[in-house]
Amino acid sequence: AQKVTQAQTEISVVEKEDVTLDCVYETRDTTYYLFWYKQPPSGELVFLIRRNSFDEQNEISGRYSWNFQKSTSSFNFTITASQVVDSAVYFCALSEARDTGRRALTFGSGTRLQVQP
Amino acid sequence: DSGVTQTPKHLITATGQRVTLRCSPRSGDLSVYWYQQSLDQGLQFLIQYYNGEERAKGNILERFSAQQFPDLHSELNLSSLELGDSALYFCASSGTFDFGGGYTFGSGTRLTVV
Numbered sequence: 001a002q003k004v005t006q007a008q009t010e011i012s013v014v015e016k017e018d019v020t021l022d023c024v025y026e027t028r029d030t031t032y033y034l035f036w037y038k039q040p041p042s043g044e045l046v047f048l049i050r051r052n053s054f055d056e057q058n059e060i061s062g063r064y065s066w067n068f069q070k071s072t073s074s075f076n077f078t079i080t081a082s083q084v085v086d087s088a089v090y091f092c093a094l095s096e097a098r099d100t101g102r103r104a105l106t107f108g109s110g111t112r113l114q115v116q117p
Numbered sequence: 118d119s120g121v122t123q124t125p126k127h128l129i130t131a132t133g134q135r136v137t138l139r140c141s142p143r144s145g146d147l148s149v150y151w152y153q154q155s156l157d158q159g160l161q162f163l164i165q166y167y168n169g170e171e172r173a174k175g176n177i178l179e180r181f182s183a184q185q186f187p188d189l190h191s192e193l194n195l196s197s198l199e200l201g202d203s204a205l206y207f208c209a210s211s212g213t214f215d216f217g218g219g220y221t222f223g224s225g226t227r228l229t230v231v
Contacts, residue, residue: 045207045222091160102173103148103211105220107160
């Protein structure tokens, strides 16, 4: 069975601080996808990134960066110079990548990030 | 606008009733997924359809059922509603198996059972 753990329930930072959201996953699959989603107070789920299990390159997109380490089954998300607009709940998720067509997402419990001005 | 349309946005109904949630996937996407987000269970996968056929099933209650129609829109039917069914129900869609991005989620239907 797949499992995603986001141990940080809530994080509060002051604007311009850097913050890292942790994600640890469990799966028996050798190939899989990892995702991060943002859920702002308005409630929609906003896609941030997808990472294939065979691609361990870290990725940077503006103030966002992701560190994928297969050896520790972690896919951490860092926001540099946080802003008030980053306040949201962030979800890490995992899906199969086998050729079965099954693509159900297993979500972590989410980390609520509050950025104080 | 994500391209995935869910209706209605809000729904208030009484216990024991039945409701239908509707989802239109993003143009060209063949897979539709339903998720439930509640305070105690978090975000949970319910069911996936691919081109009209059920592809995967999660923690979907027997009181719940879904289908995907030939035009690819999907409906989630919830019956004999209980207070605990109050939640945000998301629909998502994706392209073929090797999709290039992530799922695209709709804005959700907030169901309140009173």
